[in-house]
Amino acid sequence: MAEERKTVGAVLNEQKEQKSAKKNGAAPQKGKNASVESPKADKETEQEPLKLTRGQIFTLTTLLIYKYRFARILVNRDIDKEEVKKKIESIRAAKGVITPFLVLSAKECIEAGLDVVDYNGNVITKDTPDLEHILVILDGQHRWEAIKELKKAGEDYEAYFILPLTDQYDLMTILKEANTSVNPWDGIDWLTMAIQTAKVRGLDTSKLEWLKSLANTENISDSAASLFVTGGKKIYSKATIKSAIDSKDPDKLETLVDEDGLDRNKNLYDAAIAKLNIKTVGLKITPKMLFSFVEQLINKNKPINDAYAHVIEFLNSLSKEQIESLDNAKKTTSRSKDQVITGLFKSYWKAFTERETLS
Known part of the structure; x- marks a missing residue:
């Protein structure tokens, strides 16, 4: 059976009828399936406010006519440029967007305690003008970026938007499920x-x-x-x-x-990144070794702040040759790269602590 289509005017008239019926004590009618409105509103109803309802799919064209704009919540996944490229290819191949964007009002997201920003990075609050016309895209971030990139390239594709089909939800749960069920x-x-x-x-x-x-x-x-x-x-x-x-x-x-201990850990990281090559710092073995030295000192009853300070002093004492040895460490026939670096760190640490003992 062909999917039922409704004009914006029809949707608005239906909403007015439901309001009237509600006032007269009658139950509002519920649509059987999600339907798609058309952006071609007639002149008589075009100025009527557009109420978004569950089960109704709205086009981007119509939402823009009614001055809706879009935002995102900071909890949502960061944009992956490679994923956007894939979405662009998919939209082109399918000659359009296959599934609608899942949206929710910015007001509801803010009331739930979520941080909302528009696509220019501006923070949206309960005092933001026209808050009722801001929709948050819960699912479809990469498709949204793809649509915008395609438009810049002169390719216009219609986009479709829908509210969650259930009102029995926890916002954080629906966000998590919407994003993990398709693209984990x-x-x-x-x-x-x-x-x-x-x-x-x-x-x-x-x-x-x-x-x-x-x-x-x-x-x-x-x-x-x-x-x-x-x-x-x-x-x-x-x-x-x-x-x-x-x-x-x-x-x-x-x-x-x-x-x-967060500040202590940051100080140790800063000392490591200032002295060693970032590729060496970024290896799992590097923090593992540095914190093992901290632990050794604590086990010898050295106060924790002094232990951290001592390991930072050790890092600062490393010579250019020692740093190059760590940076250039490679696996051998008998040892892995991690084992080679472990051996170097232990050797340099032993020499440092022996100098400290003699002094």
Whole structure:
């Protein structure tokens, strides 16, 4: 059966009839299927306010006529340029967008405690003018960027938008499910979700934001980023982060964001990045070795701040030749690259501590 189509005028008249029926005590009629409105509104109804309803698919053309604009929430995944290229190819191949964008009002997102920004990076708040005309794209970020890129290239494709078909939802859950059911989130996406979830719960996000910054830094591995942030204690896998978000036990997320020792860890990272090549710093073995030296000193009853300061002093003492040896370390027939670097670090540390003892 062909899909039913409604003009904007028909939709508005239907809404007016439902309002009238509601006032008279009659139950409003519900549509059987999602229908698509046409941007060709007649003159009599064009100035009527457009109410977005569940089960109705709206075109971009119509939303723009009614002065709607779009925004995103910071919890959503960061834009991947390669993914945008794939979407452009897909839209061209299919001669259009295959599925509608999932949207929600900015007001509802803000009321849920989510950070909303427009596509120019401006923060949207409850005091933003015409807030009721701002829609947040929950699912379809890469398709949206693809549509904009295609338009710049002179290729116009219609876009379609729909509200969640159910009103029985938790906003964070619907966002997560919408994004993971088709194109699974990677570790950074889940980390972004954890940051926003923590903000909504009123938790400090400094630790997770630093972790995201390091993980997004070229030549810094995710494992090295986790070890620097946690003081060499843990590697935050995607499963660990997801578990903290999904858990009904609030302690899991609180443990994840715990910033104890964060300043010390940042100071050690800064010292390492200032002295060593970033590729060496970004290896998992580097923070592992540096924090093992910290642990050695603490086990010898050295105060923790002094232990960190001592390891930073060690880094600063490394000679140009020693640094080059670490940077140029390669695997041999009998040892892996990590084992070679481990041996070098241990050798340099031993020489440093022996000099300290003699002095």
